[in-house]
Amino acid sequence: MQQSFNPFPVYAPAEGSETKLPRVFIAPQRYVQGEGVLEQTGQYLQLLRVKRCGVLASKRGMNSQVTQLTPGLVKAGVEMVQGIFGGECSLSEIELHAHNFKASKVDCIVAVGGGKCVDAGKAIAWRLAVPVVVVPTLASNDAPCSALSIIYTDAGETQGPEWYADGPALVVMDTAVVASASERYLVAGMGDAMATWYEARVCLDNPLGITTIGARPTLAACALGEICAHTLFEDGIAAAQAVLNNTVDTSLDKVVEANTLLSGLGFESGGIAAAHSIAQGYPSIERVHANYLHGEMVAMGLIAQLVMDSKNDEARKVATFFARVGLPIHLGQLSLDPEDNKDLDAVAEVATAFPFMSNMPLDVTQEVVRTAIADAHKLGVHVFANEGDKAYQRLHTV
Numbered sequence: 001m002q003q004s005f006n007p008f009p010v011y012a013p014a015e016g017s018e019t020k021l022p023r024v025f026i027a028p029q030r031y032v033q034g035e036g037v038l039e040q041t042g043q044y045l046q047l048l049r050v051k052r053c054g055v056l057a058s059k060r061g062m063n064s065q066v067t068q069l070t071p072g073l074v075k076a077g078v079e080m081v082q083g084i085f086g087g088e089c090s091l092s093e094i095e096l097h098a099h100n101f102k103a104s105k106v107d108c109i110v111a112v113g114g115g116k117c118v119d120a121g122k123a124i125a126w127r128l129a130v131p132v133v134v135v136p137t138l139a140s141n142d143a144p145c146s147a148l149s150i151i152y153t154d155a156g157e158t159q160g161p162e163w164y165a166d167g168p169a170l171v172v173m174d175t176a177v178v179a180s181a182s183e184r185y186l187v188a189g190m191g192d193a194m195a196t197w198y199e200a201r202v203c204l205d206n207p208l209g210i211t212t213i214g215a216r217p218t219l220a221a222c223a224l225g226e227i228c229a230h231t232l233f234e235d236g237i238a239a240a241q242a243v244l245n246n247t248v249d250t251s252l253d254k255v256v257e258a259n260t261l262l263s264g265l266g267f268e269s270g271g272i273a274a275a276h277s278i279a280q281g282y283p284s285i286e287r288v289h290a291n292y293l294h295g296e297m298v299a300m301g302l303i304a305q306l307v308m309d310s311k312n313d314e315a316r317k318v319a320t321f322f323a324r325v326g327l328p329i330h331l332g333q334l335s336l337d338p339e340d341n342k343d344l345d346a347v348a349e350v351a352t353a354f355p356f357m358s359n360m361p362l363d364v365t366q367e368v369v370r371t372a373i374a375d376a377h378k379l380g381v382h383v384f385a386n387e388g389d390k391a392y393q394r395l396h397t398v
């Protein structure tokens with residue numbers, strides 16, 4: 001089994017040297033997106049010379065998406081060994097599948113599912129030193145393209161990131177699969193993706209800013225984040241409507257790429273800042289953790305980041321878009337009470353301690369975070385009164 005990997009010392013300048021931290025850009029080797037590409041997965045696996053793959057998916061995934069891709073594997077002469085994903089990306093789950101797939105002598109892992117299944121697939125592949133192929137079934141997060149997983153305990157508490165030296169060998173994103181899932185997932189993915197540009201820009205502009213792999217951001221990663229934001233502003237609402245109608249159109253195509261590829265590359269090599277730090281704080285409240293998606297919390301975190309950084313016009317623009325597309329923009333929409341100091345202090349404590357909060361160009365204390373959350377809430381209430389009623393109530397009943 002391969003040892004753990006940490007990119008930070010790899011890219012660090014030699015001790016005592018004058019060399020500065022380098023700019024680093026990493027990415028998966030191939031990204032394929034289209035309507036119906038799931039069925040072509042076997043054909044694409046020939047690029048990797050795969051003979052026997054280990055397919056990781058939930059029981060439900062095995063009965064739907066894996067059934068769809070199986071004839072393609074048979075046609076391509078690729079054998080398949082199945083592993084049922086138990087639902088949590090925990091070390092015990094990872095070790096169990098790594099052990100079984102190793103015994104079956106697989107030469108590739110194919111992870112078919114949501115963020116946690118995809119992350120577990122990456123972790124298993126790293127341990128077996130084989131390539132990982134990611135087949136996302138949702139466009140709700142930017143996990144598919146990155147070379148890291150978030151590890152949880154068996155009880156579902158976050159343990160922290162695990163990095164890998166290699167990104168996925170192939171990502172197969174079927175837009176028809178996204179269109180058949182709930183609209184809420186695509187919309188949550190837009191919250192996660194919208195933050196990419198604003199967070200990468202903070203890291204680029206701050207000479208001390210570092211990315212999630214411990215390097216300086218590249219202009220390339222920031223440019224991907226910027227086009228990601230533009231795409232969402234232009235096509236986000238139409239794409240949400242397409243999923244609601246269970247159809248694939250050009251706007252959905254663009255937004256799936258924004259949520260998955262542009263955001264994935266942008267956050268990993270561009271860096272994260274206050275939006276994700278605050279989003280990490282919200283799950284410390286159990287009812288928020290249980291009822292809301294990562295991207296919905298990032299949306300709230302992004303408005304707070306922009307307010308904290310005195311970018312009030314941008315905060316209003318982003319909040320208006322979020323309201324129209326159906327993302328939460330005030331605390332009540334995350335079932336939080338703005339007067340509840342105990343809850344908000346807990347969020348601020350976790351957010352302030354999150355390592356990438358230090359990418360912000362100001363000294364971020366708990367007080368600063370509390371004030372930003374309160375100011376963002378006030379802005380959100382105001383914008384919601386003008387914009388938010390239709391979209392949000394259509395999606396959620398809180």
Ligand SMILES: [Zn+2]
Pocket residue numbers: 142192276294298
């Ligand atoms: Zn995220």
